[in-house]
Amino acid sequence: MKLVTAIIKPFKLDDVRAALHEVGVNGITVTEVRGFGRQKGHTELYRGAEYNVDFLPKIKLEIAVTTELLELVVEAITRSATTGKIGDGKIFVSSLEQVIRIRTGETGAQAI
Amino acid sequence: MKLVTAIIKPFKLDDVRAALHEVGVNGITVTEVRGFGRQKGHTELYRGAEYNVDFLPKIKLEIAVTTELLELVVEAITRSATTGKIGDGKIFVSSLEQVIRIRTGETGAQAI
Amino acid sequence: MKLVTAIIKPFKLDDVRAALHEVGVNGITVTEVRGFGRQKGHTELYRGAEYNVDFLPKIKLEIAVTTELLELVVEAITRSATTGKIGDGKIFVSSLEQVIRIRTGETGAQAI
Amino acid sequence: MMRMEKTVAGACVCVGAVLLIFAPGMALAQDALSPGDTAWMLTSTALVLFMTIPGLSLFYAGMVRAKNALSVMMQCFVITCVVTLLWVFYLYALAFGDDVNGIIGNLDKAFMAGISKDSIKGVIPETVFSMFQLTFAIITPALVVGAFAERMKFSALLWFMALWVTFVYAPVAHWVWGGGWLGQLGVLDFAGGTVVHINAGVAGLVAALVMGKRNGYPQHPMKPSNLVLTMVGAGMLWVGWFGFNAGSELAADGVAGMAMAVTQFATAAAALTWMFLEWMRYGKPSALGLASGAVAGLVAITPASGYVGPMGAIAIGIAAGLICYFAVVKAKRAFGYDDSLDAFGVHGVGGFVGAILTGVFADSSLGGVGLKEGVSMGGQVMTQLAGAGVTIVYCAAVSFVLLKLIDAAIGLRATAEQEQEGLDLALHDERGYNLT
Amino acid sequence: MMRMEKTVAGACVCVGAVLLIFAPGMALAQDALSPGDTAWMLTSTALVLFMTIPGLSLFYAGMVRAKNALSVMMQCFVITCVVTLLWVFYLYALAFGDDVNGIIGNLDKAFMAGISKDSIKGVIPETVFSMFQLTFAIITPALVVGAFAERMKFSALLWFMALWVTFVYAPVAHWVWGGGWLGQLGVLDFAGGTVVHINAGVAGLVAALVMGKRNGYPQHPMKPSNLVLTMVGAGMLWVGWFGFNAGSELAADGVAGMAMAVTQFATAAAALTWMFLEWMRYGKPSALGLASGAVAGLVAITPASGYVGPMGAIAIGIAAGLICYFAVVKAKRAFGYDDSLDAFGVHGVGGFVGAILTGVFADSSLGGVGLKEGVSMGGQVMTQLAGAGVTIVYCAAVSFVLLKLIDAAIGLRATAEQEQEGLDLALHDERGYNLT
Amino acid sequence: MMRMEKTVAGACVCVGAVLLIFAPGMALAQDALSPGDTAWMLTSTALVLFMTIPGLSLFYAGMVRAKNALSVMMQCFVITCVVTLLWVFYLYALAFGDDVNGIIGNLDKAFMAGISKDSIKGVIPETVFSMFQLTFAIITPALVVGAFAERMKFSALLWFMALWVTFVYAPVAHWVWGGGWLGQLGVLDFAGGTVVHINAGVAGLVAALVMGKRNGYPQHPMKPSNLVLTMVGAGMLWVGWFGFNAGSELAADGVAGMAMAVTQFATAAAALTWMFLEWMRYGKPSALGLASGAVAGLVAITPASGYVGPMGAIAIGIAAGLICYFAVVKAKRAFGYDDSLDAFGVHGVGGFVGAILTGVFADSSLGGVGLKEGVSMGGQVMTQLAGAGVTIVYCAAVSFVLLKLIDAAIGLRATAEQEQEGLDLALHDERGYNLT
Numbered sequence A, B, C: 001m002k003l004v005t006a007i008i009k010p011f012k013l014d015d016v017r018a019a020l021h022e023v024g025v026n027g028i029t030v031t032e033v034r035g036f037g038r039q040k041g042h043t044e045l046y047r048g049a050e051y052n053v054d055f056l057p058k059i060k061l062e063i064a065v066t067t068e069l070l071e072l073v074v075e076a077i078t079r080s081a082t083t084g085k086i087g088d089g090k091i092f093v094s095s096l097e098q099v100i101r102i103r104t105g106e107t108g109a110q111a112i
Numbered sequence D, E, F: 001m002m003r004m005e006k007t008v009a010g011a012c013v014c015v016g017a018v019l020l021i022f023a024p025g026m027a028l029a030q031d032a033l034s035p036g037d038t039a040w041m042l043t044s045t046a047l048v049l050f051m052t053i054p055g056l057s058l059f060y061a062g063m064v065r066a067k068n069a070l071s072v073m074m075q076c077f078v079i080t081c082v083v084t085l086l087w088v089f090y091l092y093a094l095a096f097g098d099d100v101n102g103i104i105g106n107l108d109k110a111f112m113a114g115i116s117k118d119s120i121k122g123v124i125p126e127t128v129f130s131m132f133q134l135t136f137a138i139i140t141p142a143l144v145v146g147a148f149a150e151r152m153k154f155s156a157l158l159w160f161m162a163l164w165v166t167f168v169y170a171p172v173a174h175w176v177w178g179g180g181w182l183g184q185l186g187v188l189d190f191a192g193g194t195v196v197h198i199n200a201g202v203a204g205l206v207a208a209l210v211m212g213k214r215n216g217y218p219q220h221p222m223k224p225s226n227l228v229l230t231m232v233g234a235g236m237l238w239v240g241w242f243g244f245n246a247g248s249e250l251a252a253d254g255v256a257g258m259a260m261a262v263t264q265f266a267t268a269a270a271a272l273t274w275m276f277l278e279w280m281r282y283g284k285p286s287a288l289g290l291a292s293g294a295v296a297g298l299v300a301i302t303p304a305s306g307y308v309g310p311m312g313a314i315a316i317g318i319a320a321g322l323i324c325y326f327a328v329v330k331a332k333r334a335f336g337y338d339d340s341l342d343a344f345g346v347h348g349v350g351g352f353v354g355a356i357l358t359g360v361f362a363d364s365s366l367g368g369v370g371l372k373e374g375v376s377m378g379g380q381v382m383t384q385l386a387g388a389g390v391t392i393v394y395c396a397a398v399s400f401v402l403l404k405l406i407d408a409a410i411g412l413r414a415t416a417e418q419e420q421e422g423l424d425l426a427l428h429d430e431r432g433y434n435l436t
C-alpha cells in the first residue's frame, strides 16, 4: 500500500476530489497548510510596516491507496490540480506498511 | 522505528492520549484535519443556498515509536478511539529511517 | 529521495527557513500542529474552572529532499531550531518513493 | 422604578417655576408631554434593547463553545421577537393594565387598544413607556438563556419563553411595578433587581436542574470560544445599563443622574472585587473575572439605583462582587449543577444581594434618599426579603411546572448527537465561523 | 419624515399650554430651539451613523468570505467619508436648499453657507437637521455595497458612489423630503422607504446586473465567514433604526414614540415570519434567516413608521417577511443574478412593500393616523405606487448610465486573480484575520 | 468645553422667551434643571463610556497579536474601574472642586461629599456633570495603553494608571477646565485636545521609551490579528465621539449641533487624507489607514469643536490626516521607538495639531465663533502653544518619574518568556480565541 501526499492550490480541492472519486478513491484526509516554493507570496502593509509573506495557503491531501491504484490516483491528481501556473504543487509517494480501520480492526487493503 | 499516523474523531482525543500514555508513549504531534470517507457530513443553508459539506472535522495524530512498541500503540489507539460507528478513522503505519531530537542532537530510539 | 519532517517551536520558523534556504532548499510545506511531549503546557482558568492544557503550539515542516542533501538539511534544521530548552522538537526522516511536480508532470529529483 | 405620579412641576422644573406663578395654567398643563424627558426615555429604550441585542448575545456567544455561538445569539434574538409580539397582544395589558386585586392587569389594553400617539403616561408618551417596559420584558428571559446554553432544543425554548413571560414575568412585573401587591407592600425595586434578575436567575437555575448537565460536564473542557467578544458584550451591557437604571426614573432629572452615577460606582467596585479575589486565590487576575464582576455589580445596583448614594453603591458593589464570586466559583461546583454561563450565579444571586441591600443603603443615615416615613431599616430589609422570597418561590414553582410540561410534550433537550455536533449545525444548519 | 411646519405649540406641549394663555409670547417663541427635541435629534444622528459604522459594515462583513471582510467594511467607511465631504460642499444644498421648480435645491447653502450655530430649523439647530439628513445620505449608498460585494474595484466604487449620491440620492431626497414634486404630490415616506431603501435596492440590482456574477457563483460555495458578527450587526441595525424612524419625526414627541413602537412591532413580526417560512421549507430555522427577516421588517416599516398603528405595523412586518423571503430565496435564484448580500432582495423589495402598504395602513380605519382630507386609501396607494415607480425608473436609468460610464473609463471589476485572492489582500494589502 | 455660566434663558430658549416676559419668574428659575439638556448629557455620558468599552478596547484588541488581545481589553476595562473609584474618592474633587490658586481643586468634594440628586451644575444635575467628566478621566489613560501594548505587567499598569490620573490627569484637567490657570490664561480646549489627547499621547511616548521595544520589534512581523474588530472599534469611536465633542457643550443647543457637525466633517477629511497619502505612496489604500485617519481627525477636531466652522473643520482634518500620517508611518520608524499602536503618533500629534489650529480657525475671519475681545489670531495661537507646551513638559516629566519609580519598585515589563507566550496566557491564564 502507498500513501499519496499531494500539495495543491486550495481552490482546486473540489476538482481533485471529484477526479479521485472517479478513479475509486473514497477516503481522503485534508489539511490546511502553508506552502513555500517558487510561487511568490504577497505583501501586507499596516501603517507603513511592510511584511512580505512568502508562504501561500495550500491544501495537503493524504490518500492511502493500494499499490494497484497508485498510478491512476497520481494521474487523476496531476490532471485535475493543474492550472499550468507556478505553484500547482507536488505529489509525494511513500510506502505504507500497514493500514488499520479503527472501527472494525480490519487491516491491509480492506481497511483503506 | 515506525511512524504511526492515526485519524480519529475529535472528541476521542483525550481518551486516545490517555491510552497512549499508559503504554508508554510520551510524545505526540496533533493536527486538525478534515476527513472525507464513508461517514456522511452535514448540510449548511444560508438564505436558501444549500451546501452539502462532506468533509468532517478529524484529528490526526502522529507518533514516532520504536518497532517494539508498535503493536501496543496500534492496539491502544484502536481500543480507545473506537465508537463502533462509521467514521472512527484509520491508522497508517510507515517506516521511519531516522529520528533526531533537535535540542540534543540525539538520534534513533533515544530521540523518540 | 527523502521526506524530512521537523517539529519546531513556532517562533523559530523564520530562522529555520533561512537556514534551509542557505543549504539550497527552495520548497517547504508548513503545518500548524499541537505538540505533546515533555515540555509542559499551560493552565487556563475560566470562572474557577481550571484546564491544564498540555498541548503546545508547534510548527511542522515537511521537506522533500534528494538523498544527497539530507545530511545538510538535517544539520541546518538542528542548528537553527535549537534553543537548548525542552520542547525544541524532533526531526523524522522517511523514504520517498516518488515525487511529481503537478504543473509539469516532472518526476523524481527534478520535481523537488 | 417608575415615579408615575410625577407632576409637571417636578419633571419640568423650569416650566414649573412659571406655572407656579400662573396657577390657571396648571390644570391644562397637567399630563403634558415633556420633550426632554421623552428624549431621554427614547434613548433609554434604545439602550436597553442594545443590552440584549447585541450586548447580551455577544456576552453569551463568546462564552460558549464555537459550535454553539449562533444558537445562543439566535435565542436572544428570537426572544426579542416573540416577547415583542406577545407584548402587543396581551403582555403589556397584563403587566401594566389597570390593576385587578393587586394580582394582575386587566386586559383593556390588549392589542394596544386605546393607545395612540397622543396617550401620555406621566410626562412621556405611553408608547414610550410601553416600549421601555418591553425592553425589560425582553432582556429578562434572554438572561435565562445562559443557564441552559448549549443543550436546549430551539422549539422547546420558544414554548418555554412564551409561557414564562406570560405566567411569570408579567405577574411579577405587575406585582412590583404595575400597582400590584408587592409594590403596595413597599418593596423597593428601582430598576428590576427582583423583577428582572432574581426572576431570571431562579428560572435559569430551575431549568439547569430540570434539564441536567451538558454531556461531558464537568470532565471535558468547555472553554469559552471567544472572550474578546465576551469583553465587548460586557462593555455594551455596562453602557446599556445606564438606560436600564437611569431610564427607570422615566425622566431626565436628578434622580436619573444619581442612578447613573451609582450604577457606575457599584459596577467598578464589584469588578475590582472579583478580580482581586481571583488574583489572591489563583495568582492571576482574568479578563473574564473582571467582566463577570462588573455584571454582578450592575445586577446588584439595579434595584437600589434610585435610592442609594455613592458610598452605598460602592458597598453594594463590593458585596455583589464577593458573593457572586463565591456563588459562581465555589457553590456551583460544590452543588454540581450546570448553570452553563452562570445566569443564576450572577443574576439570581446578584439580584438577591442587591434587593436586600437596597433596604439597607436606601436609609438616609447611609447616604440614601431615605425610607418611607415610619419605616425602619430593619423593616425595609424584611419587606425586601419578602419581595425576593415571594418571587423566588413563585418563579421556581411555575418555571418548574412549565418545563416539566414542555418536556413531557415535546422534550426539552437536544439529542446527545446534536449536542456533540453543536447546536448551530444540528438545529440551524449554520456555522458561526467559516474563517478559513 | 419631517414635519417641518411643526410649531412650538406642538413640539413643546407644556410650554405651549402656557403660551396659549399668553398669546403675545407666541411670535417671540416661534422658531425657538427646544433642548428636549434637540437632545433626541443629536442622539438620533448618532444612532443612524451607528447603523452604518459599525452596524451595517459588521452585518455585511460577516456575510462575505473572510478574504473580503475588510473590503466591505472599508467600502462602508469610505462612503461615510466621501458623502460627508460632498454633503458640506453641495449635497445638502441640492437636497434641502430652497426648492427650484420642485426638482432640486438651489445651491445657496453650498459649503454650508449661512449656517451657523444659531440657525434653527423647526425647533432644532439647522446643523443638527443637516447632520441627521447626512446620516441618511451615508447609509443609502452603503446599503448598495451588499449587491456587488466581493468583486468591485475600490476606485470604481469611489467614483460610482460620489456620482450616485449627486445624481440619484440628492434629487430623490429633494423630491420627497426637500419640498420637491413627489412630496407635493402627497407621497408618504416617513423615514425613507422610497428615498433610502428602494433607491439603494434598485441601484444594487442594476450594479449586480451590470457587473455580472462573482466568479464561481453559484457553483462554488460562498459561505458567510462570520455569522456571529452578522448577528451583532443585525442587532446594531435594529437599535440604530430607532434613531432612523423615531428620529425622522425631528422631535421627541408622541409621534416619535409611536414610530419607535411600530418599528419594534413590525420588525419582530417580519423576523418571525421569515424564520417560520424557513423552518417549514427546510426543516430548520436559522439565525441568518431570523436576522434577515428583522432587517426586512425594519426596511418595510420605515416609510410607514410615522403613520400607522401597532396592528398595521405587524401586518406590514408579516408582509415584508413573506415577500422578501421569496425575493431572496426564490426569485434571486430563479432569475440568476448575483446580488451578493441581497441588497435588492431585502432593501429594494422591502422598501417597495413598505411604501405601498403605507398607503393602506396609514388609513385611520386600519389604525393609522389618517390620510389627508379627501384622499381615499386607493388614491393614496396609487400615489405611493407613483412615488415608488418614479424612483425605480429614475434610479435604475441613472445608475445604469453611471456604471457604464465608469466601466468604460476605468473598469468596474477587480480582475479574476484579485477576486480569487480576495479583495482584502489584492486591493488593500491587508488581511482581516491573522488569528494564528 | 463647559459653559458653566449658561443661564436658563440660554439653555431653554422657548421657556426663556416666556420668562423674559415675566421677569419675576427669573430668579426662581435660575439654576433650574433642564430636562432636555440633561437628557443629552446622560446620553453623552453613555456615548463616551461606549468609546472606551467597547470602542477603544476593540480598536486596540484588533491591532495587537491574537495572544495579547484580551490583555489590552482588560487594561481598558480595569482602567475604567480604577479611575471610577478614585474619582469618587478624590479625583473629582481635585479636578473640579473649588479652585486653590489656579493649581488644583480643594478636597471638599472628596467622596462626593455634598453631592445629592438635587445638586445642580449649570442646568444639569451635578451627578451628570461629574459622570460626564469621569468618562473623560477614564478614556485618557485607556488611550495610553496603545503605546506599551503587548509588554507591560498588569500590576505595573494598575500602579501607573492610578498614580498618573492623580498626578497628571487631575491637575491638567483642573488647569484647563476646572478654573485653573491655563483656562484663565485663555487656552481654548473645547473637548480635550490638550487635557485628553496630548496628555495621553505624551504619557504613551514616555512609557514606550522607558519600557523599550517589544522583543523582536521591528524585525519580526507583528501583524494586527483582527482588523475586522479594529474597524468596528473605529466606527464605535466615531459615533461615541459625538458625545465627547457635542456633549462638551453641556447642553443640547446650537453649539452642540455645530460641534457634532464639525466633528463629522473633520473626521471625514482626515480619513480621506490618510487614505490617499497611503494610496499615493504604496499604491493601495487600506482599511487600517482609513480608520487611523478618522481617529486622527477626531482627535484634532476635539479642542476646536465648539469654536470652528465647517470649512475650518475640514482644514483641521486635512492637516491632522497629513501630519499624523507622517508621524506614524515615517517618524516612528525614523526615531526607532516602539509606540505599539501609535498612541503618541495619533493622539499626541493629532491633539497638538488640533490645539494649535483651534487658535487659527476659531477666528471669525475663518468661519469660527470668534476669539475673545482683543485677542488676535497670533496671540491665541501663542496661548494654545503655551497650553500644549506646559502640558507636554509637565506630563512628560511626571510620567517619567512615575514610571521609573514603579520600575524600581516592582518592574514594568513582563518577562521575555511571558511576552513570547503572550500576555493573555502568561498574565491572565486565558486565551482570547478558542475557535476550533
Ligand SMILES: Nc1ncnc2c1ncn2[C@@H]1O[C@H](COP(=O)(O)OP(=O)(O)O)[C@@H](O)[C@H]1O
Residues within 6 Å of the ligand: A007, A034, A035, A036, A037, A038, A039, A056, A058, A085, A086, A087, A088, A089, A090, C026, C027, C028, C029, C030, C062, C063, C064, C065, C101, C102, C103, C112
Ligand atoms: N521540496 C519540497 N518539499 C515539500 N514541499 C514542497 C517542496 N517544494 C514545493 N513544495 C510545496 O509545493 C508548493 C508548490 O511549489 P512551487 O515551487 O511554488 O511551485 P511548483 O509546484 O509549480 O513547483 C509549495 O508551496 C510547497 O507547499
Ligand SMILES: Nc1ncnc2c1ncn2[C@@H]1O[C@H](COP(=O)(O)OP(=O)(O)O)[C@@H](O)[C@H]1O
Residues within 6 Å of the ligand: A026, A027, A028, A029, A030, A062, A063, A064, A065, A101, A102, A103, A112, B007, B034, B035, B036, B037, B038, B039, B056, B058, B085, B086, B087, B088, B089, B090
Ligand atoms: N484512503 C484513505 N486515505 C486517507 N484517509 C482516509 C482514507 N479513508 C479514510 N480516511 C480518513 O478516515 C476517516 C474515516 O473514514 P470513514 O470512511 O468515514 O469511516 P471508517 O473509518 O469507519 O472507515 C475519513 O474521514 C478520512 O479522514
Ligand SMILES: Nc1ncnc2c1ncn2[C@@H]1O[C@H](COP(=O)(O)OP(=O)(O)O)[C@@H](O)[C@H]1O
Residues within 6 Å of the ligand: B026, B027, B028, B029, B030, B062, B063, B064, B065, B101, B102, B103, B112, C007, C034, C035, C036, C037, C038, C039, C056, C058, C085, C086, C087, C088, C089, C090
Ligand atoms: N514520539 C513522538 N512522536 C511524534 N511527535 C513527537 C514525539 N515526541 C515528541 N514529539 C513532538 O516534538 C515536540 C517536542 O517534544 P518534547 O518532548 O516536548 O521536547 P524535546 O523535543 O526537547 O524532546 C512535541 O511537542 C511533539 O510535537
